Amino acid sequence: MAELRLNSPLQYVKGVGPKKAAIMAGLGMTEVRDLLFYLPRRYLDRTSVTPIAKLRVDEPATIVGVVKAHGILHGRRKRYEVIIEDDTGGIPLLFFQGVKYWERTFKKGQIFAATGTVGYFMGLQMVHPDLERLEDEGDRMIHAGRIIPVYPQRAELSKAGLNSKTIRRLTTFIFDNLTERIPDYLPPAECRRQQLPVLDEAIRTIHYPDNRDQVEYGRRRLAFDELIRFQHLVFRNREHKEKTVKTRTYAPPGEMLGGFKNNLPFDLTSGQKKAVKEIFDDLQKEHPMARMLQGDVGCGKTVVAVLSALYIAENKLQTAFMAPTEILAEQHFRNWQEPLSKVGVTAGLLTASLKAAEKKETVRRCLEGEIDILFGTHALIYDYVSFNHLGLVIIDEQHRFGVQQRGKLYAKGDNPDLLVMTATPIPRTLALTLYGDLDISTIDNLPAGRQPIRTVWRATDVRDKVYDFIKDDIAKGGQTYIVYPLIEKSDQIELENVEDAYRDLSEGVFKDCRVAIVHGRVKPKERDEILGRFRDGEIDILLVTTVIEVGIDNPNATIMVIEHAERFGLAQLHQLRGRIGRGEKQATLVAIAHQPISDIAAQRLKFFISCTDGFRIAEADLELRGPGEVFGVRQSGPLEFNSVRLSQDRDLLEASRDLLRRLFQEYNSLDTDYRSLLDYLNKRAAQIDHTLGGG
Numbered sequence: 001m002a003e004l005r006l007n008s009p010l011q012y013v014k015g016v017g018p019k020k021a022a023i024m025a026g027l028g029m030t031e032v033r034d035l036l037f038y039l040p041r042r043y044l045d046r047t048s049v050t051p052i053a054k055l056r057v058d059e060p061a062t063i064v065g066v067v068k069a070h071g072i073l074h075g076r077r078k079r080y081e082v083i084i085e086d087d088t089g090g091i092p093l094l095f096f097q098g099v100k101y102w103e104r105t106f107k108k109g110q111i112f113a114a115t116g117t118v119g120y121f122m123g124l125q126m127v128h129p130d131l132e133r134l135e136d137e138g139d140r141m142i143h144a145g146r147i148i149p150v151y152p153q154r155a156e157l158s159k160a161g162l163n164s165k166t167i168r169r170l171t172t173f174i175f176d177n178l179t180e181r182i183p184d185y186l187p188p189a190e191c192r193r194q195q196l197p198v199l200d201e202a203i204r205t206i207h208y209p210d211n212r213d214q215v216e217y218g219r220r221r222l223a224f225d226e227l228i229r230f231q232h233l234v235f236r237n238r239e240h241k242e243k244t245v246k247t248r249t250y251a252p253p254g255e256m257l258g259g260f261k262n263n264l265p266f267d268l269t270s271g272q273k274k275a276v277k278e279i280f281d282d283l284q285k286e287h288p289m290a291r292m293l294q295g296d297v298g299c300g301k302t303v304v305a306v307l308s309a310l311y312i313a314e315n316k317l318q319t320a321f322m323a324p325t326e327i328l329a330e331q332h333f334r335n336w337q338e339p340l341s342k343v344g345v346t347a348g349l350l351t352a353s354l355k356a357a358e359k360k361e362t363v364r365r366c367l368e369g370e371i372d373i374l375f376g377t378h379a380l381i382y383d384y385v386s387f388n389h390l391g392l393v394i395i396d397e398q399h400r401f402g403v404q405q406r407g408k409l410y411a412k413g414d415n416p417d418l419l420v421m422t423a424t425p426i427p428r429t430l431a432l433t434l435y436g437d438l439d440i441s442t443i444d445n446l447p448a449g450r451q452p453i454r455t456v457w458r459a460t461d462v463r464d465k466v467y468d469f470i471k472d473d474i475a476k477g478g479q480t481y482i483v484y485p486l487i488e489k490s491d492q493i494e495l496e497n498v499e500d501a502y503r504d505l506s507e508g509v510f511k512d513c514r515v516a517i518v519h520g521r522v523k524p525k526e527r528d529e530i531l532g533r534f535r536d537g538e539i540d541i542l543l544v545t546t547v548i549e550v551g552i553d554n555p556n557a558t559i560m561v562i563e564h565a566e567r568f569g570l571a572q573l574h575q576l577r578g579r580i581g582r583g584e585k586q587a588t589l590v591a592i593a594h595q596p597i598s599d600i601a602a603q604r605l606k607f608f609i610s611c612t613d614g615f616r617i618a619e620a621d622l623e624l625r626g627p628g629e630v631f632g633v634r635q636s637g638p639l640e641f642n643s644v645r646l647s648q649d650r651d652l653l654e655a656s657r658d659l660l661r662r663l664f665q666e667y668n669s670l671d672t673d674y675r676s677l678l679d680y681l682n683k684r685a686a687q688i689d690h691t692l693g694g695g
C-alpha cells in the first residue's frame with residue numbers, strides 16, 4: 001500500500017508509468033498535488049445532457065450518444081463526419097482539421113459525450129465539438145442519475161490514454177492513499193464566516209460530487225480564492241499608488257490648451273468638461289493618476305484624452321496613446337496631428353505595418369523627445385520603444401488589452417499618470433471589483449444635436465426595400481455601411497460573406513454607386529486609404545466585416561445594415577451601431593436577421609432595437625453572456641477567472657473586498673493565520689510580476 005504525500009512524484013500513483021508521467025510533466029504536472037488541482041471543467045448528468053431531438057440551432061448543448069457511422073467526406077473541403085445517435089435521434093459531428101486523428105479515434109458502437117454549439121448547414125450539426133469518450137458505465141451512470149466530472153481534454157493526454165475515466169481512477173487512488181490533507185491558506189475561521197468548505201474538502205467535492213449542489217459548494221470556494229487573489233492585486237496597486245509621489249509637477253493649464261480649444265469645431269459637452277476637470281485636477285496631485293474614462297460610444301472620449309495629452313505636453317512631458325487596432329491608431333493620428341501642430345505639439349504614429357525605416361525614425365524621435373504624443377498600437381509596447389520623459393499613458397478601448405500589455409507600456413515611464421478608456425460602461429459593483437484601483441470619470445451625455453439612431457429589425461425578404469432606401473439616402477448625400485459576418489464563403493456555416501456580396505452588389509443593384517470593401521485581410525495601407533476616401537465622401541457604400549467595430553469615425557455615415565444580426569452579441573451590435581449617427585443627420589440601423597433564429601438571439605435583437613443606452617446594454621449583456629467576455633477578464637492571464645461567475649457571485653465579491661480591507665487596514669491586530677494569508681498573497685503577487693495598470 002502506497003503512502004502518498006502531496007509532493008510525492010506522480011509516478012508513485014498506481015497506473016502512472018514512466019510514459020504517462022513524462023506526458024503529464026510536459027503539462028506541468030509532476031506531483032500528486034498537481035493532479036489534484038487538475039479540475040473537471042464540467043459535469044455530465046441528466047440535467048446537463050440534451051436529447052438530440054431537443055437541440056436548437058445556435059444554442060450550446062451537450063449530447064450523449066452512440067457512434068452509428070463515421071468516415072471522410074470529400075467536398076469543397078475534406079472533412080470527417082461522425083453520426084451520433086441517442087434514443088431520440090441523430091446528428092452529424094464535423095471535423096475539418098485532423099482528419100487522420102479522428103479516423104483512428106472513432107469506432108462504431110462507442111459512446112461519446114459531445115459539447116458544442118449547434119450549427120446549421122442543410123440541417124443541424126456540430127462542428128468541432130469537445131468530445132469525451134464514455135464507457136458504457138458512464139452512460140449508465142448518467143441514466144442512473146449520477147454526476148460525472150469531465151476533465152479538460154488535451155490531445156497529449158488523450159494520446160497517452162489519459163481520458164476523464166483514467167483521471168478519475170488516478171484521483172480515486174490518490175484520495176484513498178493520501179496521508180495528509182491539502183493545507184489551506186484561508187483561515188478556518190474565514191471559511192466558517194463565509195460558509196465555504198476548507199480547501200481539502202472543496203477539492204475532494206469537486207472531483208467527486210454527489211450532486212449539483214456539491215459542485216456549486218466547491219466551486220464557490222475556488223471562486224472566492226480567485227477573487228481574493230484578484231482583489232489583493234487591486235488593493236496592492238491602490239496602496240502602491242498612494243505611497244508613490246510623483247517626481248514631476250504640473251503647472252495650471254496654460255495657453256496651448258486655450259488655443260487648441262478655440263480651434264475645435266465644437267464646444268465640449270458638459271460631460272466632457274466635467275471629465276477634463278477631474279483629470280486635470282487629478283494630474284496636479286502628488287500621486288500618479290490612475291483613472292478610467294468611460295462613456296457610451298460616440299460621446300467624445302477621444303478629445304478629452306487628447307486634451308489631457310496636450311496638458312502633459314504643455315508641461316514638457318510625453319504621452320503614449322495606445323489603441324487596439326491599426327485603423328483606430330491611424331485615425332487618431334490623422335485627426336489630431338494637424339490641430340496639435342497648430343499649437344506647437346508634435347504627434348507621431350507607430351504601428352507594426354510601417355516600413356522598417358519609418359519605424360526606426362519614429363522610435364528615435366520618441367527617444368530623443370522630439371515627439372510629444374505618440375499614437376500607436378501594440379507596437380508601442382515593444383522593447384525597442386522608449387521615451388525620453390513619459391508623463392502619461394492613455395489606453396483606448398482598454399478592455400481590448402490584457403493586463404500584461406497595459407503593464408508593459410506603463411513600465412516605460414517612471415510611475416506615469418494613467419488614463420484608460422472604455423465604451424463598455426460598467427455597472428458600479430463590478431467596476432469596483434475589476435477596477436477598484438482606478439478612479440472613474442463618466443461622460444454621461446452625447447454631443448448636442450445628435451438624433452437617436454432609428455433601429456429596426458427585418459427579415460431577409462425585405463432586403464430589396466432596404467437597398468432602395470439606401471439608394472434614396474445616397475441621393476441625399478448619405479453614406480452606408482453594410483456589415484457581414486464572414487470575409488469569404490465557408491462550407492462550415494451558411495452565412496453571407498462580404499466578398500460575394502461585393503461582387504453581387506457592385507455589379508447589380510448598386511452598380512451606379514461607389515462601392516468599396518474592407519475586411520481584416522485587406523492590407524493596412526489599402527484599408528486606410530479606403531476608409532479615408534469613405535470619410536471624405538468619395539465612397540457611398542462600404543461593405544465591411546467587424547473590423548470597423550472599434551472606434552471608426554465618419555460623421556456623415558447615416559445607414560448601417562447588419563447582415564446576420566442574429567449572430568452578433570449585444571455589446572458588439574451596440575458598438576457597430578456607434579459607427580453611425582455621429583453627425584447631425586438622422587441615422588438608421590437595419591438589423592437583418594436570417595432564419596433560423598434562436599430564442600436567445602430573438603431576445604437579444606428585441607432588446608437591441610428598443611434600447612440605445614450603453615449602460616443598460618452592458619447590463620443585459622452581462623446577464624446574457626457573463627462578464628469574462630464582456631469585460632475582457634479572460635485576457636488577464638494569471639488572473640483568469642475560471643471558477644468565478646460574476647453575475648451570481650456578487651456576495652463573494654463583496655466578501656473578498658471586505659477581507660482584503662481587513663488584511664490591509666487591520667494587519668497589526670489580526671490573528672497569525674490571517675497575517676500568513678496576507679504573506680501568502682504577497683509572495684504570490686511578487687511572482688506574478690503584475691501591474692494592473694494602476695502602477
Ligand code: ADP
Nearest residue numbers: 266267268269297298299300301302303447582
Ligand atoms: P468615443 O467616445 O466613442 O471614442 P469619439 O471621441 O470618437 O467618441 O467622438 C465621436 C464623434 O463626436 C467624433 O466625430 C468627434 O469629433 C465628435 N465630437 C466629440 N465631441 C464633440 C462635441 N462636444 N460636440 C460635437 N461633436 C463632438
Ligand code: MG
Nearest residue numbers: 301302396551
Ligand atoms: Mg473611441
